[in-house]
Amino acid sequence: MPRVSVIIPTYNGTTRFLDQALASVEAQTFQDFELILVDDASTDGTLQYAQTCIPAHRPVIYHQRERNGGPSAARNDGAKRATGEFLAFLDQDDMWDPTFLETTVTRLHALPAHVGFLHTADWWMTTANQALDDGYRLDRPKNLFAQLLMGGVLRKARSGLFRKTAFEAVHGFDERLRYAEDMDLGIRLCREYEIVTIPDPLYRFRQDPNSAAKTTAAEYLFESRIRFLEKHAGACRHNPCLQKALEDEWATLLSDMGKHYAARKQRKNARQLLRHSLWLAPFSLITWRRYLRTFLRFSCLC
Numbered sequence: 001m002p003r004v005s006v007i008i009p010t011y012n013g014t015t016r017f018l019d020q021a022l023a024s025v026e027a028q029t030f031q032d033f034e035l036i037l038v039d040d041a042s043t044d045g046t047l048q049y050a051q052t053c054i055p056a057h058r059p060v061i062y063h064q065r066e067r068n069g070g071p072s073a074a075r076n077d078g079a080k081r082a083t084g085e086f087l088a089f090l091d092q093d094d095m096w097d098p099t100f101l102e103t104t105v106t107r108l109h110a111l112p113a114h115v116g117f118l119h120t121a122d123w124w125m126t127t128a129n130q131a132l133d134d135g136y137r138l139d140r141p142k143n144l145f146a147q148l149l150m151g152g153v154l155r156k157a158r159s160g161l162f163r164k165t166a167f168e169a170v171h172g173f174d175e176r177l178r179y180a181e182d183m184d185l186g187i188r189l190c191r192e193y194e195i196v197t198i199p200d201p202l203y204r205f206r207q208d209p210n211s212a213a214k215t216t217a218a219e220y221l222f223e224s225r226i227r228f229l230e231k232h233a234g235a236c237r238h239n240p241c242l243q244k245a246l247e248d249e250w251a252t253l254l255s256d257m258g259k260h261y262a263a264r265k266q267r268k269n270a271r272q273l274l275r276h277s278l279w280l281a282p283f284s285l286i287t288w289r290r291y292l293r294t295f296l297r298f299s300c301l302c
Helices: 018-026 046-053 071-080 100-110 144-149 164-169 181-192 218-236 240-263 267-280 285-293
Strands: 004-010 033-039 060-064 086-089 115-125 160-163 194-206
Touching: 004 018, 004 071, 004 100, 018 046, 033 046, 033 071, 046 060, 071 086, 071 164, 086 100, 086 164, 100 115, 100 160, 100 194, 115 164, 115 181, 160 164, 164 181, 181 194, 181 218, 218 240, 240 267, 240 285, 267 285
Parallel strands: 004 033, 004 086, 033 060, 115 194
Antiparallel strands: 086 160, 115 160
């Protein structure tokens, strides 16, 4: 049985850096892993392309989904087929440092069983693999749940190593979410397990304008953001800090929705959403600017 199951969800990966993601996996200094590639109903022959990128000696489990279900569904499908003690997820347009698995496996193995996830820092990079000057990401929150809800340290709960037992205990990613699914998973994990963060920037996130997050229709993203906030609202009611965090998230969402509808000339709907946002966050200059511009005949929304 392999020590680690490496899971890569992919969709139309022939033009979305899948070859580089696979190369970064193959370059790992730790080699006791199985590779699980989940094709989320691609239309460009992704699996056939992937086979040309993977060495013949590498054990690979290929799974072809019949219908596109989004990254969360693809990741969960991969986890169901995993046989490793640990799970590591890598998106098709991201990369790992060569020591990612060696470092995370060694450290998580040395920690007690109630530590369910080892989270790493990460670097953000361009499509040309150039590290951004401010690309280093790592937060050390005092209140982990509040920081999670506000989009903090576990906003990318994929950048690390899971114990498979912990991932299964919280039922993996919420497949109804196409936004904040990793933050949602982090929130549910920290209710049951301890999460440890290390400062090593071992995961490389790519700023790609054609990524799934950037190309998903705005309405689907808004729907997921609403579902996420409603899902966790109950945990905030009796905690002023968390309630304020929740209100701030609602204000940002409503402002973004207002901007979206204003750009489509649906100004009545836009104003209603922006007024609601300002009621929650009355000192937001961005929202005030968006609101006032809905009264201009010609405007460039921002």
